[in-house]
Amino acid sequence: MVLGLRQFIERTGDGAGVPVLDADNGEEMMHVQPGVSFVLGNRSPETPGTLYISTKKVVWLSDVDRTKGYAVDFLSLSLHAVSRDPEAYPSPCIYTQIEVEDDEHESEESDSESSEVLELSRITEMRLVPSDPGQLDTLFDVFCECAELNPEPVDEDDEEGHNWIISADQMAGENGGLAEADFPFFANPSNSIGHSNGHQDLAGSVLQLQIDDDRFEDAEEMDHDKDISHR
């Protein structure tokens, strides 16, 4: 996953269009707010535009320029808040902080395009200014709801590594959760290690044991016979 803000121009439909969502991965639109200005860091506001909040990300698209749009994943939104103090910012707005990648590639700026992308990915503050301040609390709540839909992804390696650990809950709670298919030697005894390989050996050992016993018995009998013959 890439942290931070990015350009977003994937639109469908006529006119200003709507952002393309990743429906294959279950992304859905949660809220659309027309009439929202977009402010990055200390830059001047970009307007007019429409704010789209999906289950995965926040997208702002310009209403007039189809090539202008921005997106940030909820995974990158560290903090969001309602800002209403006119001394801090002239218009009431949703204030957000964006988590960015650690800055270790500062020397990699080559041409102007990539430096713009790089600058976007370094922006740590974003403001969304709705023309109707009465929408701020609704927007705040939608942001909260979507943030909770996006917990930190579990490392895939970790998840695989956990398959062989069976918790007590799984044993007790998931009836059939551990299907016999997970353990072929339960379902099909003839395939188990003990049987396919060891059956012969086991029989052989038992036979050996019997022979030994016989020999032992014989010896005893012989002693017994001897004793009798001495008498």
Place this chain on the structure above:
Amino acid sequence: MLFFSYFKDLVGREVTVELKNDLAIRGTLHSVDQYLNIKLENTRVVDQDKYPHMLSVRNCFIRGSVVRYVQLPPEGVDVDLLHDATRREARGG
């Protein structure tokens, strides 16, 4: 789960949440969820020079994964209770 329950008990108290980007926000704990996302009310930024914009903010939602520390009110810390609870958690009960 232990810390989730513990933080739920602290709702309504004053805490200071320090983020991994060094921002520290003091406020009243409004709510917390299972991912330790935290909602604060009546917030104020401890180091106002670094994030002057946060001055305007009175309530905020903080993503659990960016929290470094939560400073607790001393009266909200029952050491014996936590001691027992962490032990029980370690035993898997």
